Amino acid sequence: MNWDVVNWDHEAATFDDEPDHGLRDPSVRAAWAARLAAWLPPAPADVFDAGCGTGSLTLLAAELGHRPVGVDRSAEMVGRARRKLAGAGFTPEITVGDADDPPGHFDAVLCRHLLWIFDDPAAVLRRWIASLRPGGRLVLVEGRWGTAGITAGELAGMVRPMVGRVVVEPLPDPALWGRPVHDERYAVVALP
Numbered sequence: 608m609n610w611d612v613v614n615w616d617h618e619a620a621t622f623d624d625e626p627d628h629g630l631r632d633p634s635v636r637a638a639w640a641a642r643l644a645a646w647l648p649p650a651p652a653d654v655f656d657a658g659c660g661t662g663s664l665t666l667l668a669a670e671l672g673h674r675p676v677g678v679d680r681s682a683e684m685v686g687r688a689r690r691k692l693a694g695a696g697f698t699p700e701i702t703v704g705d706a707d708d709p710p711g712h713f714d715a716v717l718c719r720h721l722l723w724i725f726d727d728p729a730a731v732l733r734r735w736i737a738s739l740r741p742g743g744r745l746v747l748v749e750g751r752w753g754t755a756g757i758t759a760g761e762l763a764g765m766v767r768p769m770v771g772r773v774v775v776e777p778l779p780d781p782a783l784w785g786r787p788v789h790d791e792r793y794a795v796v797a798l799p
Contacts (some may be wrong), residue, residue, distance in 0.1 A: 655710075
């Protein structure tokens with residue numbers, strides 16, 4: 608895993624300053640809540656938030672009636688996620704750990720902007736798929752930013768042989784990001 612890309616503990620203090628990270632703007636928050644409601648299975652579902660960061664999507668999943676479990680390698684990110692969810696009245700399991708090693712079986716695996724960091728993303732996808740209960744789904748929000756990230760075509764091509772159905776949804780809507788975007792951003796929803 609190429610964790611040298613960013614020092615996530617150092618980034619934790621300002622991570623939520625980005626509109627799509629902290630989801631502090633009500634319109635950005637509403638846009639993400641609507642997308643999660645469409646992508647995740649009906650509530651209540653057990654959702655593994657792989658690389659949960661400061662817990663913004665973990666919190667949205669909890670607010671939608673799901674039972675999220677968040678894992679992040681950064682202790683600073685996990686601390687912020689725990690405080691964020693506790694402040695909203697939720698106490699889901701959020702732990703320091705490797706996002707590529709699900710701590711159990713789930714109805715959905717949710718991952719945003721992390722898959723491209725792994726040295727072997729196909730192996731990670733296989734582990735995530737193996738952690739899904741029957742009828743479960745992968746919800747992967749990714750993108751390609753300059754030389755970083757992974758394209759929708761690459762990710763769909765990687766996932767397609769492992770699952771029964773793949774839906775790729777482009778995400779150019781500025782409401783999701785708090786500003787217009789000019790790079791490739793998308794979601795892949797995969798149903799084994």
